[in-house]
Amino acid sequence: MPEGDTIYRAAAALRTALVGKTVSRFEATRLTGPAPRPGAAVERVDSHGKHLEIVFDDGIVLHTHMRMTGSWHVYRPGQKWRKRRHLARVIIETDEWVAVAFSAPIVETYREFDRTRHPRAGGLGPDLCQPEADLHECAARLFHYDNPDATIAEALLDQRVMSGVGNVFRCEVLWACGIHPWAKVSMVPQSTCLDLVLTSAHQLRANLHSPVRVTAPDVPGGLAVYGRNGQKCVRCGDVIRLTKMGEMARLLYWCPGCQVGCEPYPEKDNSDPIARAMDPHPAGSQFVSDVLRSRSAS
Numbered sequence: 001m002p003e004g005d006t007i008y009r010a011a012a013a014l015r016t017a018l019v020g021k022t023v024s025r026f027e028a029t030r031l032t033g034p035a036p037r038p039g040a041a042v043e044r045v046d047s048h049g050k051h052l053e054i055v056f057d058d059g060i061v062l063h064t065h066m067r068m069t070g071s072w073h074v075y076r077p078g079q080k081w082r083k084r085r086h087l088a089r090v091i092i093e094t095d096e097w098v099a100v101a102f103s104a105p106i107v108e109t110y111r112e113f114d115r116t117r118h119p120r121a122g123g124l125g126p127d128l129c130q131p132e133a134d135l136h137e138c139a140a141r142l143f144h145y146d147n148p149d150a151t152i153a154e155a156l157l158d159q160r161v162m163s164g165v166g167n168v169f170r171c172e173v174l175w176a177c178g179i180h181p182w183a184k185v186s187m188v189p190q191s192t193c194l195d196l197v198l199t200s201a202h203q204l205r206a207n208l209h210s211p212v213r214v215t216a217p218d219v220p221g222g223l224a225v226y227g228r229n230g231q232k233c234v235r236c237g238d239v240i241r242l243t244k245m246g247e248m249a250r251l252l253y254w255c256p257g258c259q260v261g262c263e264p265y266p267e268k269d270n271s272d273p274i275a276r277a278m279d280p281h282p283a284g285s286q287f288v289s290d291v292l293r294s295r296s297a298s
């Protein structure tokens with residue numbers, strides 16, 4: 001599944017193939033927005049977290065977001081595609097290369113001078129894949145998250161906090177920091193928020209140039225918890241669990257044995273202990289009433 005490191009590598013490949021080249025063919029099914037004019041050249045390719053933008057010299061910006069299903073491929077003309085033609089959402093051809101976005105849920109264009117009006121402009125957090133990203137700004141956004149009742153696992157996926165963290169890194173970062181996924185954001189200390197951001201940046205940047213994602217080099221497969229449900233945790237020996245979380249029912253892998261940091265506790269029931277234990281039978285109700293009446297009289 002594409003995350004910040006995957007999009008970073010895709011942008012690097014597209015940059016090599018397209019920047020400075022004249023587009024001989026542009027095709028985008030169900031495109032939202034204007035299409036680049038014939039003969040337009042590609043000026044730059046930018047990635048920001050899980051967002052990828054291709055900027056043409058006529059002021060058109062192509063924005064794609066891969067979500068769970070999309071991917072960018074680069075081919076030589078005439079080379080066989082690795083996916084079926086009907087899955088292509090964008091095709092950009094030059095004399096030397098063919099760039100194809102397959103199964104991308106979001107494909108849209110807008111004019112560069114309208115960038116401030118674009119619905120996603122200005123809302124994204126710093127891109128952790130970039131070395132100049134302000135990590136303290138990310139930690140501040142996490143610490144002052146606008147929904148204090150949200151879980152830390154949900155907040156980590158919010159690209160307004162920091163761009164690039166997807167579901168795999170979310171699970172791995174929470175495990176690395178030993179934080180309970182259901183911890184409320186409002187209960188997570190500022191120092192822990194910074195630790196989560198620093199760990200996220202470290203893991204993302206360590207995977208920018210490798211197609212195989214590794215967050216725990218000493219674990220077979222390279223991942224500490226993701227995809228290892230039912231197996232023993234290498235840190236504490238407890239069994240790794242798999243749970244669905246949030247509106248999108250994203251898969252969450254975690255270890256209940258060692259991810260206890262900021263663990264949420266059940267709300268206390270401060271109601272009368274006798275009333276809580278009351279038998280629903282009328283005789284039970286009468287007994288409790290007599291007890292309460294005798295207590296109030298004493």
